Amino acid sequence: MTRTAKNEPPGVVWLGTPHFPVAARTAVGDPQLRENLRRATTTIRSRRLAAVGELDDWEDLRTAGAAVKRAALRHLDTHLLRLEESVERAGGTVHWAADAAEANRIVTELVRATGEREVVKVKSMATQEIGLNEALSAAGITAYETDLAELIVQLADDRPSHILVPAIHKNRTEIRELFTTTMGQWGRPAPENLTADPAALAEAARLHLRERFLRARVAVSGANFACADTGTVVVVESEGNGRMCLTLPETLITVMGIEKVLPTFADLDVFLQLLPRSATGERMNPYTSMWTGTHDGDGPRDFHLVLLDNGRTATLRDTVGRQALACIRCSACLNVCPVYERTGGHAYGSPYPGPIGAVLTPQLAGIEHAPSLPFASTLCGACYDACPVKIDIPEVLLHLRARAVESKRGPLPSPEALVMKAAATTLASPRALAWAQRAAALGGRVLARRGVLRRLPGPLARWSASRDTAAPPRETFRAWWRRTHRRPGQ
Amino acid sequence: MRIALFVTCLCDTLYPQTGKAVVALLERLGHRVDFPRAQTCCGQMHFNTGYRPEALPLVRGFADAFAGYDAVVTPSASCAGMVREHHRTLAVQYGEPELAAAVDRLAPRVHELSEFLVDVLGVTDVGAYFPHRVTYHPTCHSLRMLRTGDRPLRLLRAVRGIELVELPEAESCCGFGGTFALKNAEVSAAMLADKVRQVSASRADVLCAADSSCLLHIGGGLSRLRTGIGTRHLAEILAATEGAER
Amino acid sequence: MSSRQEILTRIAGALRDVPEDEGAEAAPADRRSPVVRHPPDPVALFAERAAEYRAAVTRTTESEASAAIGAALAARSPARLVVPHGFPEAWLPARRTWQRLEDDPPLRPAQLDAADGALTTCALAVAETGTLVLDAGPGQGRRALTLLPDFHLCVLRSAQIAPDVPTALRGLDPCCPLTFVSGPSATSDIELERVEGVHGPRVLHIVIVEPDSRGADTHP
Structure with missing residues (x-):
């Protein structure tokens, strides 16, 4: 294993934030944030349901998507080598990056070789994950985000909080204010008398970025899919900033996680149906670009594909956890997650928030860097039902919880481990259980007032902060049965 | 048919009336119910919190306690789900093929109450009488793990005197999640607050569900906010009859 | 060891099971090909779905095509219009009030940005999703032509409309650069409220040309 050393820094950016429960506490206490999130997730949930409900073979599509992705992962090396060959045959260059640092180094050197000091960027989760913008900045290269939400996040010096709608935590008033005060520092200022109407805000972004697109000579993108048989790379988007970046500059650098490879171009028939409907609830997103190497007289003359590992092979090693690599980044699981809806994305401490983040981040970064994330779920199962490639997120969460507990076991058990051990001992025998029940009933009745426990001791105080608990009854079921059903043989 | 009641550690300790209701209901329907005294807990808390080695003896204990019964009925979707979905995982993970085989024999015979009534006994009208305004919260594990669908509602609709009212956003999680309620107490409380608001908006007098754990949580919130709305496990409503109505 | 070799070794180690x-090569057992849908009237479905994404849609016939295209252009009154090589001469309006830009020699981005629109054909269309697919073939030109001008008028024959996404994909050659266009550019990044028109053309007009034998009377 490559990333088990405790001291090794995680290859996933900004895991320095507090553990989930602490970060979530802050988020839950922010009423504006909760209102923004509630409105947004409610809207997108109903839109997704409508788009999915239109297709009577939706469940078959999910099954097919899951099967293709899982099979592709089982032969990942074969498909990657084939992809490399296809891309190079079509005029592209393929690079392999074992971790974030290497990927950042490769991209930085490629940009330097062009002599440029600026790049335009298409929204990309992989480059968020490796902290590419920061690495480029350290090398004196400015990366301009061109997706509207990423622009908002960049102008605000903020972090994305959603895979698809990174500025979901901000409302229109906040964005208007941000554009008015900061756009001028980055380029063309916002129009005077800018209103908070989303159409006006989008227009401001269009004007702000247009000159940048026309000037750009290097672009950096991610990839939604790459087809091994043809070398075709696919970017799915809405605004046209992707098309600008993928066609206008002379050099295109695409950073792609190795798990994104599909065996064949024909496999897109499933994913181009699954992704838009799951992501934005549209039958099809406004723009999808596909390119194969370089195309004479059309688009970039140089195309570089950087294949990124950064914890993916470690994830692949885990036969239960590897299914998380099937993720197509639609964010349907975020939108249906009751925990995400209350906390937003920042609490998850990585570019991958929500249920998928809770299973992906600990695997990519190493469980020791994110031990609280697998517990950031009630296991309600809504994510599994929504996932277009049927990732059994609850199953992986449970699996990672066990790994998190095992990784913490040492000569000195934690207070939680002691409680769990004591509970296990008690529950292991009916006699011990009955004894503990009598003790609890006694203690409960001592603490109760009018049959209700309003404040519980120790860690249970967190429970009783917002809930009453009925005092334990005088007679347990077990005792009642014993008293009333004295039959032999039981 | 030899029927065993798996009462669950929670009902055993805190909600004996739920277990008694299952017994009364099944006896009223003409069945004899046993309570194997060796039973304790399905191990869900340990398993869901990541303490798998600690859960394993509980899996063994469950298989021993209930071997030999034709059906095991439990008033908990969550515990039935634990047995059916995860006991095998544990037996296999810890290399116990005999236990895995025992689980495979037993798990399909473990039924959540509404499944047992509708699918095994084939009844939806159990002859209950419950003259109250009731709203039903489908717990996550009955909805998305066991997929009990509308079975509980079909049973409730057949109850005489009942006024069933709709729960807004019924399918959203109440925020209990076992140790989640302690580990992420604020998020849990925020989810609970929304659920309590929806239950209040339903204008019901009684909230019904098929899991005592969720009722413990939501009921605790309803009581703390003095909403005056009580909670009843599905079994208790189905067991209620005219004259015996509390 | 190179990172390439390192990653391949890690993968082999991870997949020992x-x-x-x-x-x-074996297609997984669960991998059934998606259902091919057969809408009763794919042309009507395409028109309806493209319009739902706020594209303007005109249905016309072969003999009326140039007039319909002329009318669509008149609504925008462009001064400079990009019309790539290979666009059917018969479809060009007889009376031209605009200057044709042919992209030969290739126009610089700033020149394209200053153009008032682009008039092109497409490779095919998808009825179920209201999608046009461009493959840089004759009459379409390179990708930037339909990107920088703020107005895109796309003309296609009804026979080019595939019922659904799987059928459309089978008709495409991945060696070409492919662009799937479903309505004008859009964003939902602000409070998930959909706004049409960001960086790509803000106005998309689609003219569907049907054979003369049918539709001449029903779709004037």
Whole structure:
């Protein structure tokens, strides 16, 4: 294993934030944030349901998507080598990056070789994950985000909080204010008398970025899919900033996680149906670009594909956890997650928030860097039902919880481990259980007032902060049965 | 048919009336119910919190306690789900093929109450009488793990005197999640607050569900906010009859 | 060891559970091809769905095509219009009030940005999703032509409309650069409220040309 050393820094950016429960506490206490999130997730949930409900073979599509992705992962090396060959045959260059640092180094050197000091960027989760913008900045290269939400996040010096709608935590008033005060520092200022109407805000972004697109000579993108048989790379988007970046500059650098490879171009028939409907609830997103190497007289003359590992092979090693690599980044699981809806994305401490983040981040970064994330779920199962490639997120969460507990076991058990051990001992025998029940009933009745426990001791105080608990009854079921059903043989 | 009641550690300790209701209901329907005294807990808390080695003896204990019964009925979707979905995982993970085989024999015979009534006994009208305004919260594990669908509602609709009212956003999680309620107490409380608001908006007098754990949580919130709305496990409503109505 | 070799070695190590004789080629058992849908009237469905994405849609016939295209252009009154090589001469309006830009020699981005629109054909369309697919073929030109001008008028024959996404994909050549266009550019990044028109053309007008034999009377 490559990333088990405790001291090794995680290859996933900004895991320095507090553990989930602490970060979530802050988020839950922010009423504006909760209102923004509630409105947004409610809207997108109903839109997704409508788009999915239109297709009577939706469940078959999910099954097919899951099967293709899982099979592709089982032969990942074969498909990657084939992809490399296809891309190079079509005029592209393929690079392999074992971790974030290497990927950042490769991209930085490629940009330097062009002599440029600026790049335009298409929204990309992989480059968020490796902290590419920061690495480029350290090398004196400015990366301009061109997706509207990423622009908002960049102008605000903020972090994305959603895979698809990174500025979901901000409302229109906040964005208007941000554009008015900061756009001028980055380029063309916002129009005077800018209103908070989303159409006006989008227009401001269009004007702000247009000159940048026309000037750009290097672009950096991610990839939604790459087809091994043809070398075709696919970017799915809405605004046209992707098309600008993928066609206008002379050099295109695409950073792609190795798990994104599909065996064949024909496999897109499933994913181009699954992704838009799951992501934005549209039958099809406004723009999808596909390119194969370089195309004479059309688009970039140089195309570089950087294949990124950064914890993916470690994830692949885990036969239960590897299914998380099937993720197509639609964010349907975020939108249906009751925990995400209350906390937003920042609490998850990585570019991958929500249920998928809770299973992906600990695997990519190493469980020791994110031990609280697998517990950031009630296991309600809504994510599994929504996932277009049927990732059994609850199953992986449970699996990672066990790994998190095992990784913490040492000569000195934690207070939680002691409680769990004591509970296990008690529950292991009916006699011990009955004894503990009598003790609890006694203690409960001592603490109760009018049959209700309003404040519980120790860690249970967190429970009783917002809930009453009925005092334990005088007679347990077990005792009642014993008293009333004295039959032999039981 | 030899029927065993798996009462669950929670009902055993805190909600004996739920277990008694299952017994009364099944006896009223003409069945004899046993309570194997060796039973304790399905191990869900340990398993869901990541303490798998600690859960394993509980899996063994469950298989021993209930071997030999034709059906095991439990008033908990969550515990039935634990047995059916995860006991095998544990037996296999810890290399116990005999236990895995025992689980495979037993798990399909473990039924959540509404499944047992509708699918095994084939009844939806159990002859209950419950003259109250009731709203039903489908717990996550009955909805998305066991997929009990509308079975509980079909049973409730057949109850005489009942006024069933709709729960807004019924399918959203109440925020209990076992140790989640302690580990992420604020998020849990925020989810609970929304659920309590929806239950209040339903204008019901009684909230019904098929899991005592969720009722413990939501009921605790309803009581703390003095909403005056009580909670009843599905079994208790189905067991209620005219004259015996509390 | 190169990173390439390192990653490949890690993958091989991670996949030790995969049986050696399990081929990478075998399609997984659950991988059924998606259902091919057969809408009763794919042309009407395409028109309806493209319009739902706020594209303007005109249905016309072969003999009326140039007039319909002329009318669509008149609404925008462009001064400079990009019309790539290979656009059917018969479809060009007889009376031209605009200057044709042919992209030969290739126009610089700033020149394209200053153009008032682009008039092109497309490779095919998808009825179920209201999608046009461009493949840089004759009459379409390179990708930037339909990107920088704020107005895109796309003309296609009704026979080019595939019922659904799987059928459309089978008709495409991945060696070409492909662009799937479903309505004008849009964003939902602010409070998930959909706004049409960001960086790509803000106005998309689609003219569907049907054979003269049918539709001449029903779709004037």
